Amino acid sequence: MEQGQFAANADEADAGWWRDAVIYQVYVRSFADSNGDGIGDLAGLRDRLPYLRDLGVDAIWLTPFYRSPMIDGGYDVTDYRTVDPMFGDLDDFDAMMTDAHALGLRVIVDVVPNHTSSAHVWFQAALAAPPGSPERERYMFRDGRGPDGAEPPNDWESIFGGDAWTRVPDGQWYLHIFDPEQPDLNWDLPEVRAEFEDILRFWLDRGVDGFRVDVAHGNVKAPGLPDVGYSSKTGRNQRQSRLLEGTALPYFDQDGVHEIYRSWRQILDSYPGGRMAVAEAWASTPERLARYVGPDELHQVFNFDFLHATWTVDSFRKVIDTALAEATLVGAPTTWVLSNHDKRRHVTRYGGGEAGLRRGRAAALMMLALPGVAYLYQGEELGLEEVLDIPDELRQDPAFRRTGESRDGCRVPLPWSGAAAPYGFGTGGGWLPAPATWAGCTVAAQDGVAGSTLELYRAALRLRRSEATLGGGELTWLQAEPGVLAFRRGELSCVVNLGSEPVDVSRYGAPILTTEALDGDFLPVDAAAWLKPVRLG
Structure with a gap:
């Protein structure tokens, strides 16, 4: 592939595409299996790219597909410049890239700089x-x-x-801040820095449009490696890492990480077409988190506070206001995330069942109306719940062995079609079992069905592209009844009913998209609507 072929041919005026994009996370191992071995792969992803184009996303982000023992789902890398055989090879990657760009989809890949595999x-x-x-x-x-x-x-x-x-x-x-088979690198060593700069160039030369930086806050450790002072052994805290919010930890968010990302930004800017990077970073304050983005550092940082918001007006309002204020300070877009491969799916977090699905659909419509970038996690467009009953012997998350907590439930292979598992994922089953309840959640079962979650996402993404005021631009809060969140983006208003009674939304305009059918002018509980003024004459 010619260097930066897609990006070089793109209109340079579109180099800021990442400011209001919708980016779809592909957990490669669980997306689509082309060869019947029960594991998703790059050829399977390539076959399903038209689905993602038709869904209406702007870019896809791929979890690690590099050579790895797969102790931590590929986040334990032995060779950053090749594809693990379970996913294919570099020719498969190049073919997938060519097709993605031909379909108008940009491609972001994971880079894992904090640690390698112990087999490296x-x-x-x-x-x-x-x-x-x-x-x-x-x-x-x-x-x-x-x-x-x-x-x-x-x-x-x-x-x-x-x-x-x-x-x-x-x-x-x-x-090893993570698993013993994920030893931390020494980023004070120039050789380590040079190695990762070369890794970035290797994938940029193959045409990738950006990077998701894993554990972006972890590369640099405090000089002298001082004690934290409390741990589970002292009985003062169940898990030391959970103290990050509001607490400075010597192995996270050290000032020295910013020198690394200033160097990376220069590399990204040397390629055409708006190459970008988004940080998976945690920090003790919103102000420190905002330092990862800016004209001379990374382009985005994940806003996980939105993912942790509770189902109340006050919680969402606070998170949204804080995120927008911090983004304004650094001149970068904020990002919105409801689910990812590390967190319980939001339909389940919101209560599960019919109520959780209603809330999940409403939250999605709210998210897609906010200024900035939206990240979708594969399967949320199908309304999937967390799979909570995976047998212990089948779980593969390394955290499960040490804490009893598992992220496997959000990583079950996607259901594409059919009435029984593996639901069209592949001919050889799936590496994790899918539940019998997913027969009605498949792509085929929802495709073209009015009111389905898949069609709701498709409609929302079409409108987001066609409505000039969505994506970028300003947000204005509107006065609303208790339990109701309402804001305006240009002419379009988004109203979310988080209360206990239906609410009259006629004063906001005529609905152009709703998550549940209105009862006259009334928006039901746990529902959202996009509305525009009615033009007379």
Whole structure:
């Protein structure tokens, strides 16, 4: 493929496409299986690209498809410049890219810079080398504490539970903020920085339009690796990592990460067509989170507060106001996320069943009316719930082994068609079991069916593209009854009924899209509507 072929041919005036795009997350392993081995792959994704075009999204974001032992779903990488055989090969990637661009879809890929797999050639060399060697300097090896070094170097805990340190046979310890098979890299080493700059260029040269930066806040650790001072061992907290909100942690959000992303921005800007990067970052305050974006750093940062909002006007209003204010300060768009591969699906978070689905549909219409960028997670357009009853022996999330918590329930393969699992995902079943209740949720079951969740998303995305005031632009809050959230975007008003009684929405205009049928002029409970003024004459 010619370097940047799609982007170079794009109108440079469209280089800011990422400011109001709708981006669809593809969990590659669970999207579509082309060869019947029960695992989604790049060829399967390629076959289903027309579905994503017809859905109406602007871009797709692919979770890691690089060579990996798959201890953590591909976020444990052994080779950042090749495709794992379970997903295909580089030719499959290039073919998928060519088709995606031909369909008008941009492609964003994950990059995982905080850690590698323990099977990576660098880490294997580090284990074979003595303490103090250049090979070990690429990672975070340290001597232990205590008379014989038998205690970890500090009190840091893994995000997946337990100590963040593992001892090797010669007595030293290495840091892994996640699984022991995901050793943290030493970003103070110029060799590490140069390696990832080259990795970015490798994929940019293949035409990718951007990167989602995994654990963007984690690369740099505080000098001296100081203790946090409290952990599950002290009994002061169940999980140390949950203290991030409002608390500075020495292994997250250190000021030094911003130097890395300023360097990356220069690389991105050297390619045509609006190449971009979005940070998966957590910080102790909204102000610190906003530092990851700007003209000289990354283009976006995920706003996870929206995902955590409760089903109340006050909660959503606070989250939206805060996000828009912080985005304005740095001149970047905010991002809105309801679900992803790490969090319980929002239909289930909102109560599950019919009530959860109604709320999930309403939240989607609210999200798609907000200024900025919307990220969709595969399957939310089908109204899928979290699968909560996966047998323990089939779960593959490494966090499950250490904490009992599992993210597998949102990663079950997509249902495409048919009355029984695996619902058209592939001919060989699926790597996780799909529930019998999904027969009515398949793409085929909803395609063309008025009122289905799939058709609701399609209609909303069509209107978002055709209504000039959606995507970018200003938001104006409107006075509304208690329990009702209402705002205006140009001529279009979005009204969400989070209360306990139907509400008259006639004063906002005529409905152009609703999540539930109106009863006369009344919007039902747990429903949303887009409305425009009625023009007389």
